[in-house]
Amino acid sequence: MRLSLSRLAIALIAAFALTAFGVRFFLPAPARPDAASAGLDVGVASACSPGSRAGQAGLDDSVKTADGLKITVRTPSDYDPTRAYPLLVVYPPAGQDRRGAxxxxxxxxxATGRGFIVAYSDHLRLSRQAVSQQAKVASTVESLFCVDPASIAYVGHSDGATMAEGITASVPDSGVAPRAIVASAAGITREDLDTLPCPSVASVLIVHSRADALFPDFGRGAAAYWGQCAACAPLDLEGIAEGCRDFSGCAAGRRVAYCETGGPHSRWPGMNAAMLDFIQGAAAKSP
Structure with missing residues (x-):
C-alpha cells in the first residue's frame, strides 16, 4: 500500500511553497492564538489514570515523534489530564512549520473552546517517507495527552490535505484511525486515490475552490472517491455553485460531503465553524 503522487503534482506543490507561503518568513510573526476553556462536560471523565500522561497543558512545543518530527500541542485552558478529549491533528500546508500552520x-x-486537543506538525516535503512520519503524529500525542481514540480527526490544506487523505488511505497500520477527515485544496487526484484500498472513515469533508488554478477540479474527483468508498449514492458535483452538498444513502451511517468555494489556492476557507460542526457530527453549513 502506497501513496501515489504524479511528478507534476509534486513540482507544482514545490513551486507553490516558494511563492505563496515562502514570503511569510520575511514578515514579523503574528502572535499565537490563545487557547479557550472547554468546560467540564466535554470528553470522557476519568479515562486516564492520574500521572499517566506527561504532556504539558496549555501550550507544549516540546513534543516529537520517534522520527524527530516536531509537534505543537494546544489543549483547552482548563485541560484535565484524566479526561479524554477529542483530538484534532492539523497537517501544515506547503512551506509552513507548526507555528506558521x-x-x-x-x-x-x-477548537479548544469546543474541547479539542489540537496538534500541529512541521511540514515535510511530500514523499512516501513523509506520509509515514506524519502518520505518527496522532499516536505520539495520544501517548502524552489524554485523548479519546474514538474521536480523532485529520485536517489540512494543500499539502496538509494531501497528508490527511493520504495517511488514512495508505498507512492503515499507523495505530490511530481518524473518525473524520477535512481536506481543503488537496493535490491528490481521483486516480491517485483509486490505486489505494478504501479506508473506513465515518465522516469525510472535501473542500475545494472552483478558482484553484494549481489543482483545478481535484476536489470533485476526491469527493467522488470517498463517496464510493462509503457506498453512497452517486452525486452530480458539476452543478454545485459556492456551497456544500452531502452525498446520500451512505452505508452504516457514514457521511461524505463536498464544499466548493471561490478563493485562490493559497487561501484557507473561512469556514472553521462549519468544519468543526462537521467533525462533531452537526449538519453541514455553507461557507
Whole structure:
C-alpha cells in the first residue's frame, strides 16, 4: 500500500511553497492564538489514570515523534489530564512549520473552546517517507495527552490535505484511525486515490475552490472517491455553485460531503465553524 503522487503534482506543490507561503518568513510573526476553556462536560471523565500522561497543558512545543518530527500541542485552558478529549491533528500546508500552520488555520481558540486537543506538525516535503512520519503524529500525542481514540480527526490544506487523505488511505497500520477527515485544496487526484484500498472513515469533508488554478477540479474527483468508498449514492458535483452538498444513502451511517468555494489556492476557507460542526457530527453549513 502506497501513496501515489504524479511528478507534476509534486513540482507544482514545490513551486507553490516558494511563492505563496515562502514570503511569510520575511514578515514579523503574528502572535499565537490563545487557547479557550472547554468546560467540564466535554470528553470522557476519568479515562486516564492520574500521572499517566506527561504532556504539558496549555501550550507544549516540546513534543516529537520517534522520527524527530516536531509537534505543537494546544489543549483547552482548563485541560484535565484524566479526561479524554477529542483530538484534532492539523497537517501544515506547503512551506509552513507548526507555528506558521497554527496561525494560518486560525483553529486553536475555537477548537479548544469546543474541547479539542489540537496538534500541529512541521511540514515535510511530500514523499512516501513523509506520509509515514506524519502518520505518527496522532499516536505520539495520544501517548502524552489524554485523548479519546474514538474521536480523532485529520485536517489540512494543500499539502496538509494531501497528508490527511493520504495517511488514512495508505498507512492503515499507523495505530490511530481518524473518525473524520477535512481536506481543503488537496493535490491528490481521483486516480491517485483509486490505486489505494478504501479506508473506513465515518465522516469525510472535501473542500475545494472552483478558482484553484494549481489543482483545478481535484476536489470533485476526491469527493467522488470517498463517496464510493462509503457506498453512497452517486452525486452530480458539476452543478454545485459556492456551497456544500452531502452525498446520500451512505452505508452504516457514514457521511461524505463536498464544499466548493471561490478563493485562490493559497487561501484557507473561512469556514472553521462549519468544519468543526462537521467533525462533531452537526449538519453541514455553507461557507
Amino acid at each position: 497554527e496561525i494560518f488555520y486560525g483553529l486553536t481558540t475555537e
